[in-house]
Amino acid sequence: MRLIAAMSGGVDSAVAAARAVDQGHEVIGVHLALSSNPQKYRSGARGCCTVEDSHDARRAADVVGIPFYIWDMAEEFHEGVVENFLSEYAAGRTPNPCLRCNEKIKFAAVLDRARAMGFDGVVTGHYARTRQSPSGKTLHRAVDISKDQSYVLSVLTVEQIEGAYFPLGDTEKIDIRKEAAERGLSVANKPDSHDICFVPSGDNAGWLHERLGSEVGPIVDQEGKEIGKHKGAYTYTIGQRKGLGLSVPTEDGSPRFVLKIEPKTNTVVVGARADLAIRTMYGEKPVWCGPAVALTPTEGFVQIRAHGQPLPCTYYLDGDKLVATLAAPLLGLATGQAMVIYDGDRVVGSATVCETLA
Amino acid sequence: MSVYLDHAATTPMVEPALVAMNQQLRKLGNPSSLHTPGRSARKDIEQSRESLAKVVGCIPSEIIFTGSGTESDNTALKGLFWKGRKEGKNLVLISAIEHHAILDPAQWLQEHEGAQVIEIPVDSNGVVEIEALDTLLSQRADEVAVISVMHANNETGAIQPIAAIVQAANEYSIPVHSDAVQSFGKVGLNFAELGLTAMSLSGHKIGGPLGIGVLVLKRGLELPALLHGGGQEREIRSGTLNAPAIVALSAAAECSIPVEEIQQLRQLLENGIKQAVPDAYINSTGEKLPGIVNATYPGTESDTLLLLLDAEGIAASTGSACSAGVQRPSHVLLAMGHNEKSARSSLRFSIGTSTTRAEIERVLEVLPVVIERARAANLR
Numbered sequence: 001m002r003l004i005a006a007m008s009g010g011v012d013s014a015v016a017a018a019r020a021v022d023q024g025h026e027v028i029g030v031h032l033a034l035s036s037n038p039q040k041y042r043s044g045a046r047g048c049c050t051v052e053d054s055h056d057a058r059r060a061a062d063v064v065g066i067p068f069y070i071w072d073m074a075e076e077f078h079e080g081v082v083e084n085f086l087s088e089y090a091a092g093r094t095p096n097p098c099l100r101c102n103e104k105i106k107f108a109a110v111l112d113r114a115r116a117m118g119f120d121g122v123v124t125g126h127y128a129r130t131r132q133s134p135s136g137k138t139l140h141r142a143v144d145i146s147k148d149q150s151y152v153l154s155v156l157t158v159e160q161i162e163g164a165y166f167p168l169g170d171t172e173k174i175d176i177r178k179e180a181a182e183r184g185l186s187v188a189n190k191p192d193s194h195d196i197c198f199v200p201s202g203d204n205a206g207w208l209h210e211r212l213g214s215e216v217g218p219i220v221d222q223e224g225k226e227i228g229k230h231k232g233a234y235t236y237t238i239g240q241r242k243g244l245g246l247s248v249p250t251e252d253g254s255p256r257f258v259l260k261i262e263p264k265t266n267t268v269v270v271g272a273r274a275d276l277a278i279r280t281m282y283g284e285k286p287v288w289c290g291p292a293v294a295l296t297p298t299e300g301f302v303q304i305r306a307h308g309q310p311l312p313c314t315y316y317l318d319g320d321k322l323v324a325t326l327a328a329p330l331l332g333l334a335t336g337q338a339m340v341i342y343d344g345d346r347v348v349g350s351a352t353v354c355e356t357l358a
Numbered sequence: 359m360s361v362y363l364d365h366a367a368t369t370p371m372v373e374p375a376l377v378a379m380n381q382q383l384r385k386l387g388n389p390s391s392l393h394t395p396g397r398s399a400r401k402d403i404e405q406s407r408e409s410l411a412k413v414v415g416c417i418p419s420e421i422i423f424t425g426s427g428t429e430s431d432n433t434a435l436k437g438l439f440w441k442g443r444k445e446g447k448n449l450v451l452i453s454a455i456e457h458h459a460i461l462d463p464a465q466w467l468q469e470h471e472g473a474q475v476i477e478i479p480v481d482s483n484g485v486v487e488i489e490a491l492d493t494l495l496s497q498r499a500d501e502v503a504v505i506s507v508m509h510a511n512n513e514t515g516a517i518q519p520i521a522a523i524v525q526a527a528n529e530y531s532i533p534v535h536s537d538a539v540q541s542f543g544k545v546g547l548n549f550a551e552l553g554l555t556a557m558s559l560s561g562h563k564i565g566g567p568l569g570i571g572v573l574v575l576k577r578g579l580e581l582p583a584l585l586h587g588g589g590q591e592r593e594i595r596s597g598t599l600n601a602p603a604i605v606a607l608s609a610a611a612e613c614s615i616p617v618e619e620i621q622q623l624r625q626l627l628e629n630g631i632k633q634a635v636p637d638a639y640i641n642s643t644g645e646k647l648p649g650i651v652n653a654t655y656p657g658t659e660s661d662t663l664l665l666l667l668d669a670e671g672i673a674a675s676t677g678s679a680c681s682a683g684v685q686r687p688s689h690v691l692l693a694m695g696h697n698e699k700s701a702r703s704s705l706r707f708s709i710g711t712s713t714t715r716a717e718i719e720r721v722l723e724v725l726p727v728v729i730e731r732a733r734a735a736n737l738r
């Protein structure tokens with residue numbers, strides 16, 4: 001097959017490209033320039049898309065022995081990922097930009113472009129697996145559960161999964177580093193990137209503050225009584241306990257937690273730990289990574305964080321919403337996060353949490 | 359079949375240059391040394407200087423060897439600016455289509471040295487508007503430290519009205535520098551006849567080696583140096599003279615480039631492009647360099663075209679990229695009136711001495727499919 005390998009300049013995508021070549025595919029390496037004003041160097045383990053990263057990607061392609069180009073996706077990235085991130089926060093939700101990037105950039109803009117140019121698909125260094133099944137290609141967890149990235153890939157449609165190649169899914173990360181070293185890839189020991197790549201400082205709240213401004217607003221209890229002031233609603237997350245700066249203690253001295261963020265009134269609602277508990281979550285704009293979910297409840301698992309635990313649940317479709325009812329209550333779930341349904345290690349689909357019920 | 363159509367970026371060394379360079383690499387002696395081997399190396403350099411002077415129409419002492427075209431441009435522009443500034447002049451006039459080797463030092467002079475840079479506009483053919491220069495000079499001539507306009511543009515090939523610019527500048531005794539890196543060897547170029555104060559050349563665009571440039575600088579003119587040291591080249595450029603590159607450059611300059619053949623191949627390519635892609639158009643249709651074909655293919659993106667052509671073994675150019683390697687819309691095409699989109703849909707083929715008819719035919723054979731795919735891949 002003819003494949004485009006998306007090469008970030010990190011160790012994973014370098015080995016993924018090399019493995020695709022070994023499997024006999026014709027591979028072309030592409031580094032996605034996602035920032036129109038890239039920083040020169042990486043700072044620590046944060047960020048990507050620096051000039052240094054594009055250089056590392058080029059050197060990896062040289063070592064693998066494949067052609068290499070840079071694709072400017074800065075505009076698409078800004079519109080599809082950065083602006084979405086901002087507007088979600090402004091609306092009081094907690095978005096996952098990596099998921100949006102896979103949905104809008106890597107397996108949309110890049111895959112579409114690759115296909116139009118006569119390529120069959122896109123190779124990435126994601127830790128996930130695909131399998132052939134009678135109904136088509138399906139998406140599964142990686143062998144290395146600690147590195148599993150199926151969560152952030154759960155936004156891919158069947159069509160997109162058809163064109164996705166994940167050569168690393170069957171290997172432990174530690175072995176990928178060894179393999180990189182054996183292959184003579186200089187990125188073998190390069191630190192993994194963490195956090196959000198377009199927030200190079202790692203200071204999300206500060207970054208958001210610069211762009212969204214921040215307006216002081218009330219912190220209220222569940223009865224609506226004001227018990228403090230916050231410094232900008234979006235700097236808080238559901239379930240947060242520290243940094244609330246509340247001066248009015250609870251009667252029994254128990255700590256308070258952020259229960260809700262109401263962007264329209266710029267209000268943060270706090271309450272007891274027990275009030276965080278939810279049992280049912282509703283998700284909008286569901287995407288199926290295989291056959292669509294049925295209207296009748298099905299037993300399975302739901303995961304609500306990239307590296308969270310899969311939680312036993314029953315799930316079903318209610319109108320255009322995906323619903324999951326948990327076997328045991330969960331403390332704290334922010335809207336905007338992705339709820340990803342698993343059937344064993346297979347990703348069934350995902351949706352964006354829009355409502356929760358106790 | 360691999361097809362190289364990026365000769366304006368760099369072109370293979372010609373055989374006489376390879377031979378001369380090889381021989382010189384084996385020779386011993388620092389040309390600044392006073393002993394016999396030193397004098398021998400010096401002799402080889404001076405012979406090269408003399409033959410090069412004949413080729414470009416200057417006197418030998420006007421030739422300053424540098425490390426590249428870029429260094430020649432920097433030395434000339436900064437030097438002439440600093441000289442002018444001593445007389446209270448701080449205006450730098452350049453064309454809007456200069457190579458980055460002029461654009462960036464001009465920008466630097468503005469940011470760090472108190473210069474004011476004004477870009478002279480070009481018309482839709484990519485030729486400097488001499489009236490705009492006249493107007494500027496009639497208002498602010500006494501502030502102008504230096505005028506720098508390239509002899510021919512590297513992206514479109516458009517030849518610039520240097521003689522007219524020099525004439526206009528002479529009325530006010532303003533020094534004129536011209537970056538003639540692309541013109542060298544391909545069109546008539548005579549320093550004395552043009553009446554220039556300074557002119558830049560580069561080795562690797564004419565079949566000479568990389569890493570050798572020439573600054574032709576009017577006799578008797580002193581300029582502040584960029585590189586200080588042994589004072590080798592008129593105290594303007596220090597550094598042990600690169601004898602192997604210098605003799606090879608001079609050998610290459612002695613070989614004439616087959617301009618007629620190149621021009622015919624260009625015609626073949628231009629006609630073929632118009633036939634294969636009816637809505638494509640050629641950028642710069644006036645007087646231009648023999649080997650450059652810059653065309654716009656509506657509905658495509660040049661980096662996609664480059665990738666697809668490369669996959670077919672065809673090397674072309676999309677102009678300059680930023681430090682991260684991201685393609686930028688060409689400032690040259692923008693200056694000619696393109697919008698960002700059409701500038702991003704443009705690609706340069708450049709033909710050189712070694713180009714064959716079969717290479718051009720191969721390009722025309724794959725072009726329709728490449729354009730079709732590139733259009734399908736264009737998401738914007």
Ligand SMILES: Cc1ncc(COP(=O)(O)O)c(C=O)c1O
Pocket residue numbers: 366367425426427428429431457459508511512537539540560561562569570571
């Ligand atoms: C017009 C022009 N000026 C200057 C240069 C720079 O020359 P060099 O590569 O020798 O530094 C080039 C070559 O890229 C050029 O085309």
